[in-house]
Amino acid sequence: MFPRPVEKSSATVRYGYQAFLPFALVLWLLPLLAIFLTSIRSAKDINSGNVFGWPSEFALIENYTAVFTQSAAAQYMWNSVLITVPTVLISVALACLAGYALAIYKFRVALPLFFLFVAGNFIPFQILMVPVRDMSVRTELYDTIAGQFLFHAAFQTGFCTLFMRNFIKALPFDLVESARIEGVAEWKIFWYVVLPLVRPAIAALSVLIFTFVWNDFFWANVLTQGESAKPITAGVRALNGQFVNNWHLVSAASLLAAVPPVACFFLMQKHFIAGLTMGAVK
Amino acid sequence: MTHAVVPDTTTADRPGWLHRNKLAVAPWIFLIPALIFFAIYVVIPIFQSLWLSLYEWNGLYTADGESTATWVGFQNYVKLWDDPNFWTSLRNNVAWLILYMLAVPLGLFIALFLNQTVTGMRFYKSMFFFPFVISQVVVGLIFGWFYNPDFGVVGTVWKALFCEETTNILGNVTFACSRPAPDILSSPEWATYGIIAAGLWPQIAYCMILYLTGLNNVSADQIEAARLDGAKGWKMLWYVVVPQLKPATFIAIVVTVIGALRSFDMIAIMTQGGPFGSTNVLSFYMYEVAISEYGERYGYGSSVATVLFGIMLIFISYFLWQMYQDEKGLR
Numbered sequence: 001m002f003p004r005p006v007e008k009s010s011a012t013v014r015y016g017y018q019a020f021l022p023f024a025l026v027l028w029l030l031p032l033l034a035i036f037l038t039s040i041r042s043a044k045d046i047n048s049g050n051v052f053g054w055p056s057e058f059a060l061i062e063n064y065t066a067v068f069t070q071s072a073a074a075q076y077m078w079n080s081v082l083i084t085v086p087t088v089l090i091s092v093a094l095a096c097l098a099g100y101a102l103a104i105y106k107f108r109v110a111l112p113l114f115f116l117f118v119a120g121n122f123i124p125f126q127i128l129m130v131p132v133r134d135m136s137v138r139t140e141l142y143d144t145i146a147g148q149f150l151f152h153a154a155f156q157t158g159f160c161t162l163f164m165r166n167f168i169k170a171l172p173f174d175l176v177e178s179a180r181i182e183g184v185a186e187w188k189i190f191w192y193v194v195l196p197l198v199r200p201a202i203a204a205l206s207v208l209i210f211t212f213v214w215n216d217f218f219w220a221n222v223l224t225q226g227e228s229a230k231p232i233t234a235g236v237r238a239l240n241g242q243f244v245n246n247w248h249l250v251s252a253a254s255l256l257a258a259v260p261p262v263a264c265f266f267l268m269q270k271h272f273i274a275g276l277t278m279g280a281v282k
Numbered sequence: 283m284t285h286a287v288v289p290d291t292t293t294a295d296r297p298g299w300l301h302r303n304k305l306a307v308a309p310w311i312f313l314i315p316a317l318i319f320f321a322i323y324v325v326i327p328i329f330q331s332l333w334l335s336l337y338e339w340n341g342l343y344t345a346d347g348e349s350t351a352t353w354v355g356f357q358n359y360v361k362l363w364d365d366p367n368f369w370t371s372l373r374n375n376v377a378w379l380i381l382y383m384l385a386v387p388l389g390l391f392i393a394l395f396l397n398q399t400v401t402g403m404r405f406y407k408s409m410f411f412f413p414f415v416i417s418q419v420v421v422g423l424i425f426g427w428f429y430n431p432d433f434g435v436v437g438t439v440w441k442a443l444f445c446e447e448t449t450n451i452l453g454n455v456t457f458a459c460s461r462p463a464p465d466i467l468s469s470p471e472w473a474t475y476g477i478i479a480a481g482l483w484p485q486i487a488y489c490m491i492l493y494l495t496g497l498n499n500v501s502a503d504q505i506e507a508a509r510l511d512g513a514k515g516w517k518m519l520w521y522v523v524v525p526q527l528k529p530a531t532f533i534a535i536v537v538t539v540i541g542a543l544r545s546f547d548m549i550a551i552m553t554q555g556g557p558f559g560s561t562n563v564l565s566f567y568m569y570e571v572a573i574s575e576y577g578e579r580y581g582y583g584s585s586v587a588t589v590l591f592g593i594m595l596i597f598i599s600y601f602l603w604q605m606y607q608d609e610k611g612l613r
Contacts, residue, residue, distance in 0.1 A: 002497065002505050004524045006398050017401055021290040025409055029425045031483070032412070034435055038427070078613060094316040100417060101312035105305060111609065115602050120324045120538055122598045126568040130580045131327035131491070133573075134341065154323030157316050179600070186308040214418035217547040223365060233419045240423065247427065254438040265415045276488070278497035280530040 008037050038232050039251035040064055040169055063252045071242060072227045076235030080260070082145045083152065083231055090153035091160045092205050096198065098157070099164025100190050104176055114165055121158035128155075133222050143224050148231070151223065154215045163278060167201040168194060184208045191261040204275030207268045211261040306355040335359075335584035340577055351581065355414055358585035368586065374474050375543065377595070378563060381478045382485060382542035386534045389489025390527075394519075396490070397497045407494060414487040421509070422551030425480035431463035467553055470560035477548050477561060489534040495532030497523075504602070532604065539597050543590065564590040 006017045026033065039073045067073050102114045121247040130152055133142070141147030171194070179189045220234035230238070236250075243249040265272050300307060316504065328527040335358055339351035358501055362368050432436040441447075441606055445459040466476040509523045524531070546565045549555060555570060562570070564586055572583025 001501060002518065003394055003397065003398070006400060014400075017398070020402075021402075021406055024395070025406060028410060029412065030435070031428045032416075035424045065538065086521055090319075094313060094319060097312045098316035103308035105309035107306065107309055110309070113317075113608075116325070117316075117320065118605065119598050119602060122536075122594065122601065123328065123589045124543060124565060124587070124594050125546075126583075127331045127563050127591040128324065128327040129331075129569070129587065130584050131330035131407060132323060134342070134580070135327075137341075151323055154319045157320050158324065161316060165453075176499065190312070198368050204422075211415060215419070217417065218569075221569075222317055233417050233547075236419055236423065240551075247433075250423065251427075254423045258416040260421050261415050261417070262412070265411075266408070268448060270569070271492060273411075273495065277530075277533075280492045280495045282534050 005036040010169070015029070036255060037255065038247055039255055041248045043246065043248060045248075050244045051184050059248070063248050064256065067239075067249055067253045067256060070249070071235075071239050071253070072231070072257065073235060075227060076230055076232040077256070077260075079145060079229055079235075080214055080231040080233075083148045084210050086149040087152040087156060087208045087213045088206050090149070091156040091209055092202055094161030095164045095205065096195065096202070097190075098161045099168050099198075100194055103159070103168035103171075105175075114162075117158045117161040117165075120155075121162060129222055136223055141223075143226055143229050145229050147221060147227065151219060152216065155207050155266045156212065160209065163205055163275070164201060166278065167198055169275065171197055200271065200274070203268065204271040204278075207264050207272045208275045210264055211272075214261050287597075291499065305487045307388050326399045331563050331584045331587055331591075334581055335585075335588045337581040338581045341580050358582050361582065362508060362585055362589070367559050367567060368564075368589075370559055371564045373565040373584075374561065376562045376588075377474055377547055378478055378481075378542040379539065381475070382462065382482065382538050383535075384491045384543075384597045385485035385538050388482070388486045389534060390493045391487065393493035393497055397494060399421075407491075411487050413484040414491070416484070418481075418484070418547035419551055421480060421484055422477075422548040425476070426467065428480075429466045429476055431465040434548060436466065437463045443576050459504060459608075468557055470557050471552055477545075480552070481541070481548050485538060488537060488541075492530045492534045492537075493527060496527045500526045536601055540594075543594055543597075564593075 037055060039054045040058050040060040040063060042057050042062070045056050046163060098117070102110050102117075108138050109232045130247045136142040136151075139147075141150065175193055175197075176189055179193050182194075203264045214231075216231070217233040217237075220231045224234065227235075227238075236253050241251045243253070334351070336353065336355055338354045338358070339349065339350040342350050343573075344350060370469055392410060396403070396410060428435045431440070440463040441457055441459070442462050445457040446459055464472070466472050504526070507520070508518055513522060544565060545563055546569070549561055549563060549566045550569075553561045555566050568583050568586040568590065571579050571586060
């Protein structure tokens with residue numbers, strides 16, 4: 001193990017390390033802690049300039065309720081759910097099929113097609129912006145929930161296929177081979193042999209795509225304009241304009257926007273990290 | 283592909299064309315949904331954008347559905363060449379690329395710091411990773427407030443260091459500062475660096491988690507062997523550990539390059555390209571030109587996007603080439 005485990009060092013180093021950890025953590029999360037403190041302050045504190053010191057009174061419930069009652073935050077949150085969930089379902093399903101095809105079958109264009117998905121996943125969004133927006137306007141998908149999740153699903157299919165293909169490629173190929181010798185139909189091999197084995201990959205992809213799409217801001221701006229279809233990320237920005245100088249409310253709204261991905265991360269931490277670090281080890 | 287029929291094993295006694303070729307047909311059936319979807323929303327739009335960059339178009343159609351775009355050839359690119367905002371954006375993109383790369387060594391540094399097994403370590407690791415999970419919009423808002431010279435953290439610390447609190451006759455508290463608190467996001471010189479620093483926060487967390495996973499898989503034998511040979515500290519890190527972390531480093535560089543060139547959210551939230559366009563990057567400038575309050579300029583916007591795409595293509599080709607080498611190695 002590198003660096004040398006602190007257990008093997010002197011007591012001073014060991015306790016020093018353990019004492020320093022919480023300090024380092026607070027320093028690292030200082031911006032976040034500061035905004036959390038702000039979000040539970042009362043308006044009185046904000047107006048009197050006590051923005052950084054200890055709150056004179058705690059207004060946690062008042063502030064967070066105010067966000068919901070004084071703005072369209074609830075609508076925005078719900079829109080985000082309606083956009084992210086179908087995106088996850090569609091992109092992961094498509095990627096299971098495509099990843100299976102690219103990993104199991106040996107055909108000439110398998111690798112070029114795989115690289116097409118990989119490359120598509122790296123391109124800057126801006127090169128898609130005008131045509132996708134124009135297409136959405138013409139098909140009346142502009143400023144709708146469906147318009148957003150269809151695009152996200154298609155785009156995320158690139159990353160999901162990359163992930164799935166590599167995951168399936170790492171499975172023992174004998175399984176497929178012996179099923180074929182037994183005369184099992186190809187779709188049955190997919191459904192009964194491979195799909196049960198890729199469940200961890202499905203879990204990892206689901207949490208990742210959920211987080212990526214929930215946090216999307218660019219497409220929310222390109223594909224929506226009104227309140228009816230705006231997700232929470234774009235909503236928070238709108239609230240920022242609405243709650244000028246009400247920093248406690250802006251902070252509360254921003255933290256609320258962060259809750260679902262954070263919850264998702266802490267609940268599915270293992271899958272989340274496994275998904276993100278795929279390829280980081282050989 | 284019209285053979286959307288799954289090969290049926292019961293016809294094995296009289297093998298038809300489909301059955302004989304099932305291994306050639308099956309992959310296409312599995313691929314087609316993803317391919318169609320990906321083509322409509324990703325592949326075709328790329329070419330449409332490249333094509334549109336040779337037109338001037340406000341996004342409107344005539345009554346009978348014809349596009350009002352007019353062909354201008356390479357004029358959009360000529361205009362781009364004379365556009366100071368474009369050059370500022372490009373320069374800022376380079377600054378983003380270079381400074382964002384700091385996330386890689388800093389992520390490694392934190393990963394090394396956290397690569398211990400004392401009690402509660404899992405908790406610390408996930409808390410250090412926290413910034414990456416939050417939306418960049420929220421990170422942008424947090425830092426926008428953090429940098430505020432009047433009531434942000436920077437301003438408060440500054441007051442504590444350089445200001446003296448005095449109470450005037452009327453009983454109001456005023457501050458007399460030896461130097462005024464810096465307003466980072468309003469300064470054309472510093473704003474970009476302020477945003478990059480904010481962007482580094484989640485990116486470092488991402489690189490850290492990549493390295494933590496990598497460090498988990500560093501061969502203990504090699505470390506022990508090197509330790510017996512008297513290697514330690516920097517030497518051990520550089521000659522023994524870092525080479526083994528190569529896959530993690532590769533991915534960290536890939537995601538950092540992409541992150542740097544995609545930077546949009548933070549700029550949109552923190553400065554909207556200002557003050558005086560000084561924090562523009564190509565991705566934000568493109569958006570601003572294409573969909574602005576002064577009417578839409580799809581053609582010009584597409585030419586900015588094309589330049590950004592060209593820059594990204596250099597990196598994408600390199601990444602794909604690297605992946606291709608790995609694929610060859612597997613066979």
